[in-house]
Amino acid sequence: MQASIITIGDEILIxxxxxxxxxxxxxxxxxxxIIVKEIRSIGDDREQIIxxxxxxxxxxxxxxxxxxxxxxxxxxxxxxxxxxxxxRLILNDDALQNLERxxxxxxxxxxxxxxxxxxxxxxxxxxxxxxGTACGMMLKRGEKLLFSMPGVPFEVKYLTKYEFVPxxxxxxxxxxxxxxxxxxxxxxxxxxxxxxxDWENSLPEEIKLAFLxxxxxxxxxxxIYNANSELLALAEKKIKELKNIIPKCFKSSDDFCIAxxxxxxxxxxxxxxxxxxxxxxxxxxxxxxxxxGSSNYFKGSVVxxxxxxxxxxxxxxxxxxxxYGAVSLQVVEAMAKGVRKxxxxxxxxxxxxxxxxxxxxxDKPVGTVCIGIATPQKTYSQKFLFFYDRKINIIRTANTAxxxxxxxxxxxxxx
Amino acid sequence: MQASIITIGDEILIxxxxxxxxxxxxxxxxxxxIIVKEIRSIGDDREQIIxxxxxxxxxxxxxxxxxxxxxxxxxxxxxxxxxxxxxRLILNDDALQNLERxxxxxxxxxxxxxxxxxxxxxxxxxxxxxxGTACGMMLKRGEKLLFSMPGVPFEVKYLTKYEFVPxxxxxxxxxxxxxxxxxxxxxxxxxxxxxxxDWENSLPEEIKLAFLxxxxxxxxxxxIYNANSELLALAEKKIKELKNIIPKCFKSSDDFCIAxxxxxxxxxxxxxxxxxxxxxxxxxxxxxxxxxGSSNYFKGSVVxxxxxxxxxxxxxxxxxxxxYGAVSLQVVEAMAKGVRKxxxxxxxxxxxxxxxxxxxxxDKPVGTVCIGIATPQKTYSQKFLFFYDRKINIIRTANTAxxxxxxxxxxxxxx
Numbered sequence: 001m002q003a004s005i006i007t008i009g010d011e012i013l014i015x016x017x018x019x020x021x022x023x024x025x026x027x028x029x030x031x032x033x034i035i036v037k038e039i040r041s042i043g044d045d046r047e048q049i050i051x052x053x054x055x056x057x058x059x060x061x062x063x064x065x066x067x068x069x070x071x072x073x074x075x076x077x078x079x080x081x082x083x084x085x086x087x088r089l090i091l092n093d094d095a096l097q098n099l100e101r102x103x104x105x106x107x108x109x110x111x112x113x114x115x116x117x118x119x120x121x122x123x124x125x126x127x128x129x130x131x132g133t134a135c136g137m138m139l140k141r142g143e144k145l146l147f148s149m150p151g152v153p154f155e156v157k158y159l160t161k162y163e164f165v166p167x168x169x170x171x172x173x174x175x176x177x178x179x180x181x182x183x184x185x186x187x188x189x190x191x192x193x194x195x196x197x198d199w200e201n202s203l204p205e206e207i208k209l210a211f212l213x214x215x216x217x218x219x220x221x222x223x224i225y226n227a228n229s230e231l232l233a234l235a236e237k238k239i240k241e242l243k244n245i246i247p248k249c250f251k252s253s254d255d256f257c258i259a260x261x262x263x264x265x266x267x268x269x270x271x272x273x274x275x276x277x278x279x280x281x282x283x284x285x286x287x288x289x290x291x292x293g294s295s296n297y298f299k300g301s302v303v304x305x306x307x308x309x310x311x312x313x314x315x316x317x318x319x320x321x322x323x324y325g326a327v328s329l330q331v332v333e334a335m336a337k338g339v340r341k342x343x344x345x346x347x348x349x350x351x352x353x354x355x356x357x358x359x360x361x362x363d364k365p366v367g368t369v370c371i372g373i374a375t376p377q378k379t380y381s382q383k384f385l386f387f388y389d390r391k392i393n394i395i396r397t398a399n400t401a402x403x404x405x406x407x408x409x410x411x412x413x414x415x
Numbered sequence: 416m417q418a419s420i421i422t423i424g425d426e427i428l429i430x431x432x433x434x435x436x437x438x439x440x441x442x443x444x445x446x447x448x449i450i451v452k453e454i455r456s457i458g459d460d461r462e463q464i465i466x467x468x469x470x471x472x473x474x475x476x477x478x479x480x481x482x483x484x485x486x487x488x489x490x491x492x493x494x495x496x497x498x499x500x501x502x503r504l505i506l507n508d509d510a511l512q513n514l515e516r517x518x519x520x521x522x523x524x525x526x527x528x529x530x531x532x533x534x535x536x537x538x539x540x541x542x543x544x545x546x547g548t549a550c551g552m553m554l555k556r557g558e559k560l561l562f563s564m565p566g567v568p569f570e571v572k573y574l575t576k577y578e579f580v581p582x583x584x585x586x587x588x589x590x591x592x593x594x595x596x597x598x599x600x601x602x603x604x605x606x607x608x609x610x611x612x613d614w615e616n617s618l619p620e621e622i623k624l625a626f627l628x629x630x631x632x633x634x635x636x637x638x639i640y641n642a643n644s645e646l647l648a649l650a651e652k653k654i655k656e657l658k659n660i661i662p663k664c665f666k667s668s669d670d671f672c673i674a675x676x677x678x679x680x681x682x683x684x685x686x687x688x689x690x691x692x693x694x695x696x697x698x699x700x701x702x703x704x705x706x707x708g709s710s711n712y713f714k715g716s717v718v719x720x721x722x723x724x725x726x727x728x729x730x731x732x733x734x735x736x737x738x739y740g741a742v743s744l745q746v747v748e749a750m751a752k753g754v755r756k757x758x759x760x761x762x763x764x765x766x767x768x769x770x771x772x773x774x775x776x777x778d779k780p781v782g783t784v785c786i787g788i789a790t791p792q793k794t795y796s797q798k799f800l801f802f803y804d805r806k807i808n809i810i811r812t813a814n815t816a817x818x819x820x821x822x823x824x825x826x827x828x829x830x
Contacts, residue, residue, distance in 0.1 A: 018434070030430060036430075039427065113612075179429065281703065285718045290809065295774075298721075299721040300728070303704075306710070342728060392568070
């Protein structure tokens with residue numbers, strides 16, 4: 001079964017927001033065994049909506065539309081659906097009740113604009129949206145299905161997860177697709193590709209490989225189509241083979257993002273971590289905390305953006321800063337030791353660097369970053385030079401620091 | 416002039432990565448006066464690439480393609496371009512030189528896979544990509560232009576900003592589009608829409624309004640097409656009118672994201688800030704630090720995820736935590752005071768909350784968040800209840816805290 005996604009709304013086309021809905025939808029549909037063939041972002045434009053729906057029905061069994069259902073006058077999706085499916089807008093009682101309940105909870109009286117949100121194309125099946133004022137709708141064209149929902153991300157999640165996908169699963173038998181993601185670091189994409197090309201060529205047709213480079217590491221995605229137990233076992237065997245080909249670069253095959261991987265390993269060994277961050281400004285800590293359950297292994301962080309915080313809170317010797325500069329191996333080691341002691345954790349990560357665009361010198365150009373790791377046994381550090389803009393330098397630094405901790409934690413395993 | 420964007424690569428379709436390239440490209444093209452009509456994400460699939468290019472040339476003057484130029488075997492874009500534009504792949508000397516230089520700097524020897532990156536369709540004009548191994552290419556169909564580039568975000572930025580857009584500007588005369596973004600908070604989208612509907616209807620055809628809801632606030636985007644000085648003056652006048660209609664909700668018309676707005680205001684008044692964060696885990700600090708120049712007003716943060724950090728580092732009285740709980744107005748006020756004193760800043764923001772999915776109680780369900788603000792004169796706090804998943808609760812909390820600080824800083828203006 002194949003699907004396509006249409007996102008309606010000018011905000012994506014003018015670059016105001018990132019289309020996170022399509023990412024989430026694609027992941028969710030893939031998990032259910034539905035292959036996503038195409039994603040289109042278009043404006044609130046009648047002709048583009050019509051041709052997108054017509055085109056995508058040609059290559060997909062299901063078309064998912066997000067957006068264009070808001071209460072404001074630029075939202076025209078429902079009118080276009082009426083035109084395409086040859087019916088009129090009618091008031092839906094379930095949608096109205098839901099709307100009244102939601103507005104009531106917020107102490108808001110129903111107004112004309114809100115009221116319009118309970119109107120649906122007559123031929124549509126309505127899925128009540130418990131978390132929002134615009135409902136989900138389904139329309140049929142022969143055996144093919146069109147699903148329409150609002151563009152608000154948590155409403156997309158609610159309707160897809162609890163209404164649309166369960167409906168599809170009841171109605172159709174879906175083949176399964178499995179994805180495994182392998183985290184590698186230390187080799188750029190092209191070098192890695194050459195190193196494992198024989199291995200890649202040995203994969204059967206049902207197992208596909210993709211290279212996903214990210215600032216700081218490359219993920220390898222293995223997709224197993226029409227998966228059965230034999231193919232899954234073969235994929236596991238192949239992953240083991242790969243680990244032997246690139247033992248140092250192979251970090252994990254657990255489908256975790258790196259902050260999750262850090263969390264899993266710390267939980268597994270019953271260890272804790274803290275961070276001392278200068279140029280990343282709390283990014284490492286916030287990546288760790290994004291994962292539920294982080295209170296089991298994360299105690300806290302000192303964002304020491306100002307040198308005074310480095311000396312007063314983290315107890316870094318002012319003489320060290322004077323002698324080596326705030327961006328130096330000596331300072332990050334002192335920061336790591338300092339925060340580890342202050343927060344009483346087993347491990348600590350520290351960073352100091354010049355994220356840019358200002359602050360570079362001939363000796364320490366923009367992109368110079370020092371990362372320190374403190375463990376119960378030792379403290380060490382490493383210097384890097386990154387080449388990107390401020391935001392990418394920050395995320396690359398955060399990822400690299402987390403990878404250094406993963407390497408450290410992996411040694412617990414072999415000991 | 417109108418453009419469309421095609422992103423090639425399975426990673427978007429399976430939901431592995433967010434398509435940040437299209438967002439950035441759209442913003443950049445809009446700035447240059449080019450309207451983006453459609454964005455399509457497709458796989459490395461010959462037929463889809465061909466029909467996307469053919470379809471989009473019908474509605475746009477320029478088609479931008481990202482991705483599918485990597486050294487690995489699933490990248491087929493160049494072959495498809497040869498087919499569509501009826502030519503063959505040839506070795507390009509400039510591209511080869513650039514490739515050798517880049518690999519040389521990294522100490523990597525050229526291999527067969529890399530070498531293929533210097534091959535281009537014979538009819539294309541090559542734009543050397545100083546920051547990456549795959550070059551930019553342009554092909555003509557009549558008066559219309561196709562631009563092809565790799566999918567790596569900073570390479571997209573480099574080629575578009577320094578090569579493609581300057582080339583277009585040299586070749587065509589572009590009309591200008593201006594966007595102004597107004598930050599509002601305190602009213603949900605539908606209520607805001609009703610409140611300002613008369614004002615919206617009074618806008619001339621060349622000025623368009625869009626509602627952009629985000630966790631914690633709603634932005635209003637005003638777009639001025641074919642802008643001339645008269646229209647720009649009218650838009651300014653209309654924005655002033657709007658401010659009088661929603662004086663409390665109108666936070667800024669400066670096109671800043673809220674962390675930037677905080678930074679601009681702090682710089683303007685020569686004030687500094689620090690943060691003490693529990694459930695946001697450093698997110699507020701990292702949003703502030705994302706902006707260049709933040710060292711002028713941001714000193715640092717204590718991420719006090721563990722209660723021991725709240726008491727030991729921020730000097731929150733253990734009795735207060737015992738009596739009121741870690742998520743309480745009393746505790747966030749003590750955290751704000753504590754970090755303000757520790758970091759010696761004018762202002763401090765503090766948060767403590769239950770981001771979920773675990774940790775909720777009947778008294779304090781998931782989504783309960785307390786935010787504190789400390790100023791040179793006073794300390795105060797507010798309690799909120801959010802309804803979303805962990806990541807959204809975190810970003811909503813961070814945004815709400817920054818908005819509270821903006822309200823506080825706005826008072827400096829009126830005093």
